[in-house]
Amino acid sequence: MIKQLVQCRIKLILRLKQMLSREDKELMTALMVALCVLILRSIGLLQPIELAALDQLFQLRPNEPPDNRITIVAIDEDSLKQIGYWPIPDGDIANLLQKIQIHQPRAIGLDIYRDLPVKYGYDQLIAAYRSMPNLIGNQLLANSQNGSVSPPPELNNQQVGFNNLLYDSDGKVRRSLLYWHVGEQLYESFALKLALLYLQSEDIIPQKAANNPEYLQLGKAVFTRFKANDGAYVRADAKGYQILSNFPKPGCRNSSIKSCGYHQVSMRDVLENKVPKSLISDRIVLIGTTAPSIQDFVFIPHSSSFIGTAKPIPGIKLQAYFISELISAALEERPLLKVWPQTWEYLWILAWSYVGAVVTWRIRNPTKSIFITLLSCLVMVLCTYLAFLSGWWIPMIPALLAFGSSAIWITFYIAYKQDELKRSKEFLQQVINKIADPIFVKNKQYQWIVLNEAYCQLIGYPNSVLLEKSDYDFFAKHEANVFRQQDQLVFQTQQPQENEEEFTDANGNTHYIATKRSLHKDAAGNFFLVGVIRDMTQRKLMEDELKRTAAELSRSNNELKLKEDHLRYLADHDSLTGLTNRKFFIEQLQESLIWAQNHNLLIGLLFIDLDGFKQINDSLGHDIGDRLLVSIAQRLSNTLRGSDTVSRLGGDEFTIILRTIPNLQIAAKIAEKILESINQPIILGECNIRVSASIGISIYPHHSQDVETLIRQADTAMYRAKHLGKNRYVFA
Numbered sequence: 001m002i003k004q005l006v007q008c009r010i011k012l013i014l015r016l017k018q019m020l021s022r023e024d025k026e027l028m029t030a031l032m033v034a035l036c037v038l039i040l041r042s043i044g045l046l047q048p049i050e051l052a053a054l055d056q057l058f059q060l061r062p063n064e065p066p067d068n069r070i071t072i073v074a075i076d077e078d079s080l081k082q083i084g085y086w087p088i089p090d091g092d093i094a095n096l097l098q099k100i101q102i103h104q105p106r107a108i109g110l111d112i113y114r115d116l117p118v119k120y121g122y123d124q125l126i127a128a129y130r131s132m133p134n135l136i137g138n139q140l141l142a143n144s145q146n147g148s149v150s151p152p153p154e155l156n157n158q159q160v161g162f163n164n165l166l167y168d169s170d171g172k173v174r175r176s177l178l179y180w181h182v183g184e185q186l187y188e189s190f191a192l193k194l195a196l197l198y199l200q201s202e203d204i205i206p207q208k209a210a211n212n213p214e215y216l217q218l219g220k221a222v223f224t225r226f227k228a229n230d231g232a233y234v235r236a237d238a239k240g241y242q243i244l245s246n247f248p249k250p251g252c253r254n255s256s257i258k259s260c261g262y263h264q265v266s267m268r269d270v271l272e273n274k275v276p277k278s279l280i281s282d283r284i285v286l287i288g289t290t291a292p293s294i295q296d297f298v299f300i301p302h303s304s305s306f307i308g309t310a311k312p313i314p315g316i317k318l319q320a321y322f323i324s325e326l327i328s329a330a331l332e333e334r335p336l337l338k339v340w341p342q343t344w345e346y347l348w349i350l351a352w353s354y355v356g357a358v359v360t361w362r363i364r365n366p367t368k369s370i371f372i373t374l375l376s377c378l379v380m381v382l383c384t385y386l387a388f389l390s391g392w393w394i395p396m397i398p399a400l401l402a403f404g405s406s407a408i409w410i411t412f413y414i415a416y417k418q419d420e421l422k423r424s425k426e427f428l429q430q431v432i433n434k435i436a437d438p439i440f441v442k443n444k445q446y447q448w449i450v451l452n453e454a455y456c457q458l459i460g461y462p463n464s465v466l467l468e469k470s471d472y473d474f475f476a477k478h479e480a481n482v483f484r485q486q487d488q489l490v491f492q493t494q495q496p497q498e499n500e501e502e503f504t505d506a507n508g509n510t511h512y513i514a515t516k517r518s519l520h521k522d523a524a525g526n527f528f529l530v531g532v533i534r535d536m537t538q539r540k541l542m543e544d545e546l547k548r549t550a551a552e553l554s555r556s557n558n559e560l561k562l563k564e565d566h567l568r569y570l571a572d573h574d575s576l577t578g579l580t581n582r583k584f585f586i587e588q589l590q591e592s593l594i595w596a597q598n599h600n601l602l603i604g605l606l607f608i609d610l611d612g613f614k615q616i617n618d619s620l621g622h623d624i625g626d627r628l629l630v631s632i633a634q635r636l637s638n639t640l641r642g643s644d645t646v647s648r649l650g651g652d653e654f655t656i657i658l659r660t661i662p663n664l665q666i667a668a669k670i671a672e673k674i675l676e677s678i679n680q681p682i683i684l685g686e687c688n689i690r691v692s693a694s695i696g697i698s699i700y701p702h703h704s705q706d707v708e709t710l711i712r713q714a715d716t717a718m719y720r721a722k723h724l725g726k727n728r729y730v731f732a
Contacts, residue, residue, distance in 0.1 A: 025361070026354065026357040026358050026361055026410075027354065027357075029353075029357045029406055029409055029410060029413075030350060030353040030354035030356070030357045030402075030406055031350070031353075032409075033353045033356075033357075033402050033405045033406045033409060034346070034349050034350040034353040034402050036405070037349055037353070037398050037401050037402045037405065038346060038349065038398070040401075041232075041234070041395075041398050042234065043234070044234035044235070046232065046397055046398055046401070047169065047232050047233065047234055048169065048170060049397045050231070050232030050395065050396070050397045050398070051168060051170060051172070051174065051232055052170075052304070053396050053397050054174070054231075054232070054301060054393060055172070055301040055303075055304040056304065057301075057384070057385060057388045058247055058249070058301035058302055058304075059301070059302070059304060059305065060385065061249050061388070061389065062249070063249055063250070063251030063252070064248055064249050064250055064251060065250070065251060066250045066251055066252070066261075066262075066263075067248065067250050067262060067324045067328070068263070068283070069198065069283055069284060069324070069327060070262050070263070070283060070284045070285075070286065070320050070323060070324060071105075071262070071263040071264070071265065071279045071280060071283050071284070071285050071286070072262050072263065072264040072265070072285075072286045072288070072290075072316055072317065072320055073096070073100070073265055073266075073267055073270055073285060073286065073287045073288075074264050074265065074266050074267065074288070074289070074290040074314070074316070075088065075112075075266075075267045075287070075288065075289040075290065075291060075294075076266050076267070076268075076289075076290050076291050077291045077292070077293065078266060078268055079266050079267035079268045079291075080291055080293070082268050082271075085119065086294070087112070087118045088112070088118065089118050089119035089120050089121055090114070090117055090118050090119065090120065090121040090122045090124065090125035091119070091120045091121020091122075091124050091125070092121070092271075093110075093112070093114065093121075093125055093128075094121055094124040094125040094127070094128040095121075095124075095271060096267060096270060096271060096287065097110070097125075097128045097132060097135065097287075098128055099270055099271065099273070100270065100280055100285050100287075101128075101131075101132055101134075103277045103280035103281045104280075104281055104282065105134065105280050105281065105282065105283050105284065105285045106134065106197070106198050106201060106282050106283060106284060107134050107135075107136060107194050107197040107198050107284045107285070108132065108134055108135045108136065108284075108285050108287070109136050109138075109190065109193075109194045109284065109285070109286045109287065109288075109319065109323075110135065110136065110137050110138065110152070110287050111138055111163060111190065111286060111287060111288035111315065111316050111319055112138075112287065112288060112289065113138065113139075113140070113149045114137065114152040115139075115149055115150040115151065115152065115153070126153070126154045129152065129153075129154045129155050129159075130154060133159070134197060135155070135159055136159055136160070136161055136190065136193045136194050136197065137151050137152040137155045137159060137160050137161075138151070138160070138161060138162065138163045138190045139151035139160055139161075139162050139163070140162065140163065140164060141162045141164050141180060141182055141187060142182075143164065143239075159193075160193075161187075161188050161189050161190035161191070161192065161193035161194070162177075162180060162187050162188075162189055162190060163189070163190040163191075163315075163319065164177060164180070164189075165177075165298065165315075165318070166237065166242060168236075170299075171299055172298075172299040172300060172301065172303065173245070173298050173299065173300050173318060174244065174245055174300070174301060175226060175242045175243065175244055175245055176189070176191065176242065176243050176245045176322045176325070177189055177239075177240050177241070177242050178191075178192045178216065178223065178240070178241045178242070178243060179192075179216075179240055179241035180239065180240035180241070181240065189322075190319060191319050191322035191323045191326065192326065194284055194286075194319075194323050195218075195322075195323050195326035195327050195330070196218075197284075198284050198323075198327055199218065199219070199327065199330055199331075202219075202330075202331060204218055204219045204330055204331075206218060209222040216241065218326065218329065218330035219329075219330035219331060219333075220330070220333050221329035221330050221333060221334075221336060222336075223241075223243050223329075223336060224243065224336065224338050225241055225242065225243070226238055226242035226243055226244055229342070230244065230339045231244065231339040231393050231395075232395070232397075243336065243337075244336075244337040244338070244339070244393065245300075245321070245322065245325060245337065246325055246334075246335060246336055246337035246391060247300060247301055247302060247321050247325065248321060248324050248325060248328065248334075249302065250262060250324075261317070262317065262320045262324075263279050264290075265279060267287075284323060286316050286319060286320055286323075287316070288314065288315060288316025288319070289314065289315075289316065290314040290316065290317075296314060296315040296316075297312035297313065297314055297315065298312055298313060298315055298318050299312050299313075300313060300318060300321070335389075335390055335391025336391055337391055337392075337393055338391055338392055338393070339392070339393050339394075340392065340394055345394070345395050345398075348394060348395060348399060349395060349398045349399050349402045350402070352380060352399040352400075352402050352403040353402035353403060353405070353406045354406070355376055355403060355406075356373075356376070356402065356403035356404065356405070356406030356407040356410070357406040357407070357409070357410050359372050359373060359376060359407065360373070360406070360407040360410035360411055360414070361410050361414070364414070373407060376403065377400060377403065380396070380399055380400065380403065381396065381400075384396040384399075417525065417526055420522050420526060423522075429450050429452075432450065432451075432452040433452050433453065435452060435454070435532075436454060437454060437532055437533060437534065438452065438454040438455035438457075438458045438532075438533040438535070439451070439452045439454070439455055439530065439531065439532050439533070440452075440455050440530075440531045440533075441528050441529065441530050441531075442487060442528070442529040442531070443526075443527075443528065443529075444491065444527055445470075446470050446471070446484060446487050446488075446529075447468050447469060447470050448466050448467055448468070448469060448470070449467065449468070449528070451463050451466055451467070455533065458505065458511065458513075458533065458535065459474065459503070459505050459506060460505040460506025460507055461474060461506055471483040471484060472484075474506075475503050475504065476503075476504060479501070479502065479503045479504065482499075482501055483501065483503075486499050486501070486515070486517060487517065487529055490517045490518065490519055490529055491519065491527070491529065494519050495519075496516065496517065496518040496519075497516075497517050497518075498514065498515070498516040498517070499514070499515055499517075500512070500513070500514050500515075500536070501513055501514075501515055510537075511535060511537045512535075512536045512537045512539075512540035512541075513533050513534065513535055513536055513537075514533070514534045514536050515531050515532070515533050515534075516531070516532045517529055517530070517531045518530055571583065572584035574647075574648040576626055576629060576630065576648075577629055577630050577633035577648050578633065579633050579636075579637070579646055579647055579648045579654075580645060580646075580647040580648075581647060581648065581649075582647065582649045582650065584647065585645070585647035585649065585655055585657070586707065588645050588647075588657055589605070589657055589707050589710070589711075590707055592645075592657055592659055593700055593705070593706075593707065593710075595659075596659075596660075596700055596701075597701075597705075601659075601660050601661075602660070602661045602662065602663070602664075602699060602700065602701075602702075603657065603658065603659060603660075603661070603699070603700035604656075604657070604658030604661050604666075604667040604670075604697060604698075604699055604700075605655065605656070605657060605658070605697070605698045605699075605700070605710050605711065605714045606655065606656040606658065606667070606670070606671060606674070606695055606696070606697050606714065606729075607653070607654075607655055607695065607696040607697075607711075607714040607715050607717065607718040608636075608653065608654040608655070608656065608674070608693050608694070608695050608718070609652060609653050609654075609693065609694050609718055609722070610632065610652035610678075610691050610692075610693050611691060611692040611693060611694055611722070611726040611727060612691060612692070613625065613628070613651075613652040613691065616628065616689060616691070620687060620689075624684055624685075624687060624689075627684050628682060628684060628689060628691070629648075629652065631682050631684070632654070632678060632682075632691070633646070633648065633654070635677045635678060635680075636654060636656070636674065636677070638677075639670075639673055639674055639677050640656065640670070643659045643660065644656060644657060644658055644659060645657040645659075655714075656670075656674075658670060661699075664699055664702070664731065667697050667699060667731075668697075668729065668731075671695045671697060671729035672729070674693070674695065675692070675693060675695065675727060675728070675729065678691060678692060678693045679691075679692055679727070692726055692727035693726075693727065694718050694719075694721035694722045694726050694727070694728065694729075694730075695718060695721060695728070695729035695730070696713075696714045696715060696716065696717030696718030696719070696720065696721060696729070696730055696732065697714060697717055697729055697730070697731045697732065698710045698711075698713040698714040698717065698731075698732040699731070699732075703731075703732045713732035714732060716732065717730045717731060717732045718730070
């Protein structure tokens with residue numbers, strides 16, 4: 001049992017080692033491919049593709065409910081034509097602000113630079129500024145790309161926010177700048193100012209996040225600060241407090257395309273009092289240009305499309321996106337766009353690289369492999385999309401690239417191995433055909449791939465039938481099981497093995513063979529099991545014949561020995577009682593005296609004669625007499641020790657040899673015990689018989705030191721016991 005457990009454990013370890021060897025190749029491929037992809041990503045080569053993929057995720061996002069908290073007052077081409085001047089005069093701006101303020105908006109955002117007086121109405125505009133604490137103006141802070149634009153005069157710092165934008169390498173805006181330090185001065189963005197002004201009514205103020213004091217928290221939303229290498233970005237400009245913008249996708253309020261997105265009214269309609277109060281009251285009202293002639297347009301992820309060119313959006317609409325994102329996150333816990341830690345991203349890319357290697361390596365069927373590959377890619381894209389909907393931007397392009405590269409690498413490797421396998425088979429075929437012994441070559445699937453003519457003749461099938469088949473296709477199951485076990489042992493241990501086997505050929509003839517198996521590997525790492533066979537059928541038949549002859553001789557010897565033992569038993573034993581006879585008694589007595597003499601011990605000899613046996617024999621018959629003798633013999637045997645010998649000399653006379661007695665009293669006690677046993681009634685059929693015995697005792701060396709004298713003295717003592725009244729014992 002223990003040996004079987006040890007063998008099972010060894011097989012399990014070898015099997016595990018083989019599996020690890022295969023998985024090592026897959027893992028090494030995955031590691032190398034993942035490392036290459038990460039290097040490409042680290043130098044920024046994948047950044048444009050990853051950003052484009054992110055844009056498509058924004059496009060695929062389902063529409064969200066319209067945001068009724070924001071209304072855009074658009075300075076469109078019709079409004080410019082009506083006013084007839086750009087920049088719009090201060091008086092018209094003041095008039096616009098006053099008409100909006102009448103409807104009591106929660107906040108007003110003026111996304112137009114008003115750092116200098118423009119034509120008429122400057123004093124009126126200053127008065128409007130001072131009368132509107134809910135007004136937020138804008139400014140442009142100086143950076144390396146452009147100069148600064150001062151905020152509107154007469155507006156305090158709490159009513160001014162910067163509207164600097166962060167452009168990616170492709171010219172799109174995907175990040176929002178909330179805070180910016182210039183020297184010792186901290187500035188807030190135009191969108192953040194308006195969002196905070198709106199949230200004041202909801203009792204939400206900016207505070208430090210509980211889990212990280214460096215992060216901003218509004219309501220339940222924590223705004224994770226953007227870092228230079230977050231997501232697909234590589235050494236991006238991370239100045240100030242930036243966040244990745246999770247641009248909303250407001251749906252349509254009705255079937256009209258014009259009703260999609262944020263509410264938008266023209267400046268002309270506001271000045272002409274054509275705008276309903278509900279579109280302004282308790283809302284954030286943004287004022288900005290949408291006229292193409294002003295060219296205040298930017299590209300965002302929503303600008304992209306599957307077909308056609310990208311469409312920019314006005315800058316004022318971009319600010320609406322920023323504001324809506326901040327307010328929705330604070331009030332409704334709308335997900336913000338976050339990225340995984342780099343370690344998680346590396347593991348994600350490595351995992352898909354490993355999946356690509358495993359799928360291609362283990363599924364060799366082209367149709368199945370293509371299907372599983374496409375399904376895996378679909379699963380990965382779906383996971384990425386679902387994660388994006390939950391606010392996570394995880395690497396899709398690097399994972400796809402790693403998956404595809406691993407699959408392609410493994411495909412080329414398999415093709416290389418198959419090409420080497422073909423060459424190896426051709427070479428082996430040329431070599432083994434020149435050898436007279438039967439030879440086979442198997443692959444790791446235990447299929448024949450190369451056979452010489454001698455092997456085909458041995459098992460009785462042509463080469464074309466056997467190739468790409470296994471032992472189970474041609475041999476009995478118990479024979480194929482033996483072959484498979486030996487093949488597995490060689491593949492697992494990678495050590496040569498030799499074993500004797502038997503099989504039945506195509507004609508029904510049984511062959512006994514000795515097969516030597518060894519493992520070989522070609523340049524591509526393909527393993528082959530090569531088996532060389534010696535046909536031992538004739539030798540085995542001769543050995544079996546010799547074994548049969550030897551078995552017959554052994555059986556004959558055993559029979560002779562049994563007969564000899566039986567004859568010896570008959571010569572030494574009484575045929576009636578089964579006790580030893582006179583001849584055996586004399587031999588045992590002689591041996592006992594020699595042994596007693598060498599060890600200085602006493603030997604007792606008892607002569608027993610039954611009293612009145614002749615009368616019983618004459619009156620009840622010889623059959624009863626014989627049965628009586630058998631019963632007495634059994635009682636004598638049961639009374640004595642194992643070392644003592646009881647014999648029947650003939651008739652009703654018995655002798656007993658008592659070995660190694662310490663004194664005469666022991667012999668007397670045994671004699672008394674014998675008399676008591678014999679005196680017990682004996683029931684033979686319907687007869688209840690009582691007999692007694694007379695016993696004569698002689699002791700070595702007290703009475704004599706030779707066999708004949710001891711016997712004569714014991715016999716004489718026995719007759720004295722009879723003369724003294726029978727049923728007693730007498731010493732010599």
